Amino acid sequence: MMTADERGEIEELLPWHAAGTLDRREAQRVEAALAEDAELARRYQLVREELVHTTHLNETLGAPSVRALEALFAKIDAEPQRRPGTAPGIAMRIGEFFASLSPRALAWSACAAALAILLQAAVIGSILIKEKAPGSYETASVPTSPGTEGTDVLMRFQPQATVSDINRFLETNKLSIARGPSAGGIYRVHVSGAKLSKDEATRVLNTLQQNRIVGFVAITH
Amino acid sequence: MQTNSDEVLIGRIAKGDRLAMQVLYGRHHVQVYRFVLRMVRNETTAEDLISDVFLDVWRQAGKFEGRAAVSTWLLSIARFKALSALRRKPEEELDEDAVGAIEDHADDPEVALAKKDKGAALRTCLSKLSVEHREIVDLVYYHEKSVEEVAKIVGIPEATVKTRMFYARKKLSELLKEQGIDRGWP
Incomplete structure (x- = not known):
């Protein structure tokens, strides 16, 4: 209903x-x-x-007479000569560049790009390992992993949900967004300051699931 | 498929390819003309406007980023030109169609005939809608534009597109009721 x-x-x-x-x-x-x-x-x-x-x-409105086409080309003829530098937008130029490459050239370019990314990852990785070595320090104020206190859920909203729908929903249910959205539009939503028991968490989950703007919700472990 | 090849044509037009311009014109000029004509209600003005619309395409093709379909872009330009023309048009130039759009509750022969034919009555009432309501009805039903595309063409939020369409339809029902046809809604 x-x-x-x-x-x-x-x-x-x-x-x-x-x-x-x-x-x-x-x-x-x-x-x-x-x-x-x-x-x-x-x-x-x-x-x-x-x-x-x-x-x-x-x-039943018919079509324009040939006069419109003639007028158009008369106006185009009166336009200043197009400069050779005048080119399509950047997105179209990038598209045209890739379209102009042969499949073999495209495959080699992709391999080269992948290799460059791997090298970059190796350099960043080695810097991080060096920084984590004994004797180095970390700031105490910024946690490097998500907080373990309280209870969070993973949630995705329906695509048609508006920002005001989401705000209203969060306010009504006393929730706050802890992180997100990540890939696929998933948010980590804080539901309680206390660590809820499995039964309590399931009850909260069922309540949230019934809201029309919620597309997906699951407890984090 | 046509959407993609429209973009290719725009790329060629940006480089000054007149043949591409002619192909694009051939593909879209009737739709653009009808959209403009329904707004300005004058064939000569509508013809002048479509050549202006396509001239803008010739000039602006290099700036087209492909964020919307070419047909959506064309209708946005056409709408802007039509509204500008309507603002320029002095009152004495109101043509017969426009005068017909001014509400008249008298049961003239046209109305009497329309009562006999619901379809004809519906078409008469569609012509009597305001410019704002006519354009949205045409974009949705005739030009088959999605909520998102209508929002881009008209320059309003998607939620407003839906409510404006709803009120256009409501107005249509009211006009039909004045002609003695009760659709039982709203």
Whole structure:
């Protein structure tokens, strides 16, 4: 059963669902809602009607005459001669550079780049080992590993969750983000200052999991 | 596939390739023209504007970074040009279509006929929406632009795109109701 907010969100997406421009995940969400809500399905029919007639209306507008094309090229002819240095944007230039390389040249370049990275890693590694040698010191104020006090969870939010949704959720549940996001949009979220028992942690986990903006949550060990 | 090859064309246009310009124009000019025409409601103005839109493409192709599809970029330029033209247009130049968009509650023959044909009524009401509502309805339904793309073209947040579309549809229902067609929503 959908909440009124969820229903409202789905209803707003109906035009894009009809036009086929939602991503697969959102489209599945809309499909599921339409299957369980007859009134929403009726409103979807209205959206489909609108789409058909908007297309019809636009298709009857015709096309521009050849005058527009002639005017365009007359204006282009009147433009100052393009300087040879005028080139596409940086992203396009990089793309064109790689596209111009033969597969063999590209493979050798990749090997050379990988070798350079390995050498760099070796140099950094040796510096770190030297620094960790007996007699060296570490600052006492900055921990080098995550704190072990309290209880943290790993959490990923739903892609459609807004910043204000997340802020509200953190405030309501008295949570704070300890670290992140890491790869895949995972946050380390601090749930309690005390080390919770397994049962308590599971209870907290179940509560958090039920929130619509939470996509994934797991206890850290 | 066409999206990728559009970018290749833009790269060639940046180097001054006129043939690439002609291909890109051939591919997109009808869509751009219809989008502009629905906003300015004047064929001559719309034709002038599309040559200006593609002239901007010729001039700015070197700056295109490929962050959005070429068609999205074209519609953003077209929208800007159309709105500028609307701001310049003196009131006496309002053409018949624009005058038709001004609300009139009288049951004229057109309305009477529209009542008989729901589709025709819907199309009449689509034409009576405000410029702001018309453009969003066209972008979503006809130009098949996603929420993110509409946000880029219109220059508003994605959440506003969704609510603006919702209110455009609501207005459409109200206009239909005035013509005696109750869709039972909103």
